[in-house]
Amino acid sequence: MERMDSLPVDVVTRFRDAFIAHDPDAAIALLAPDFVMYPAASSEPARGPEAGRAMFRAFMDTFDDFQYLGEMSGAVWDGGPTEARVGLFRGQVDGVPAQSISLLQLDDDDRIAVMTVMVRPLAALTEFSERVQAHLKATSDR
DSSP states (O other), rough: OOOOSSSSOOOOHHHHHHHHTOOOHHHTTEEEEEEEEEOOSSSSSSSSSHHHHHHHHHHHHOOOOEEEEEEEEEEEESSSSSEEEEEEEEETTTTTEEEEEEEEEEEETSOOEEEEEEEEHHHHHHHHHHHHHHHOOOEEEE
């Protein structure tokens, strides 16, 4: 398959590059002020860029052998049509093979407004959730 290097470097590409580089500061610079994340590791959403930073750090420290597989573009009609992108990933969580998708919804200023993260299979999701929660607790206790 031919690479599409001629595509413009957009917010989703910069976000992906920041995540791969383990750079949460670069990632949160791309978020809307009212950013909301629905993580696979929690039933409660994370709200605001700083909550996003904590989650990104936990995710970056949890996934091993992280590989970006590709993305899809489309629209989401929740609250009106908005551009959305889905990133496809794979890696490991404590040696358990994992697949993940991240749905990124953009606002009118091309910032990431909403992010929904899903992880499979169940064994990977369970390990992922436990590690992310432990990471968040450890960093909040500092």
